[in-house]
Amino acid sequence: MLGKGGNAKVYKGHLTDGQIVAVKKLIKNEKEEEDRANDFLLELGIIAHINHPNAAHLIGFNVDGGLHLVLQFAPHGSLASVLFGSDECLDWKTRYKVATGIAEGLKYLHHDCPRRIIHRDITASNILLTEDYEAHISDFGLAKWLPENWHQHVVHPIEGTFGYLAPEYFMHGIVDEKTDVFAFGVLLLEILTGRRAVDLSRQSLMSHDLGKATSGIK
Structure with a gap:
């Protein structure tokens, strides 16, 4: 198993032609079966709609014995696993x-996709990393058209991950492109x-580490 989230487990798999893939299997949770199926179809529709070098690439899907998405494999795993x-x-x-x-x-996703996405x-x-450290935005389970x-x-x-939630979304549920931009700003600090x-x-705040981190940038 490559990883596990609140709604899915991700496994390493092999296709008949030898290609290595990542298989995302939705797991049972508190949601009704129909709601889980609708979430799967929405995520499938969004990923199938995306075509960009820095976003997850859908290879296929399967509904036999569960709900599965077959995605491009990222040899270096997630950015979190590398950073932390x-x-x-x-x-x-x-x-950089x-x-x-x-x-x-x-x-x-926000401006150039035929149908824009948050x-x-x-x-x-x-964020998954390819063999040459190309970043792929992945996991569109919460994405919206x-x-x-x-x-x-x-x-x-x-819904989302605490620490990355924009204040207007966390307090009032308001979402737009800025929701992702705020999270990206937090992520930039983690990268730095x-x-x-x-x-x-x-006990110390991240801001205390920022000066030391940026001192090595020329």
Whole structure:
């Protein structure tokens, strides 16, 4: 198993042609079966609609024995696993490449995609890294389509990852492109410092680490 979230488990798999893939299987939770199926179809529709080098690539899907999405495999795993869970240290050139890739992916989702999308859960865990450290925005389980004349919309229940939630969304349920931009700003700080935005085991704030992190940038 490659990873597990609140709604799905992700496994490493092999196709008959030898291609290595990631298989995302939705798991049973408190939601009704019909609601889970609707969530799956919405995520499937959104991912199938996306075509960008910095976003997850759908290879296929399956509904036999469960709800499965077959996605491109990311050899380096998630950005979170590299930043927080390994001895590997990304150099500044690679960090810049990752950050730029995420920004390009968000620009595509918000402005250039034929049907615009809000992701709603931009976190280090949802950024996957290819063999050459190209960033892929993944996990569109909370994503929403953006209507043509969308300015602000109120969404309930409020879902996402604590620490990345924009204040207007966390307090009032208001979502728009800025919801993802706020989360991206938090993620940039994590990329710069190599520390989690929310870490209850540490007494110091992330801002205290920022000066030390940026002192090495030229």
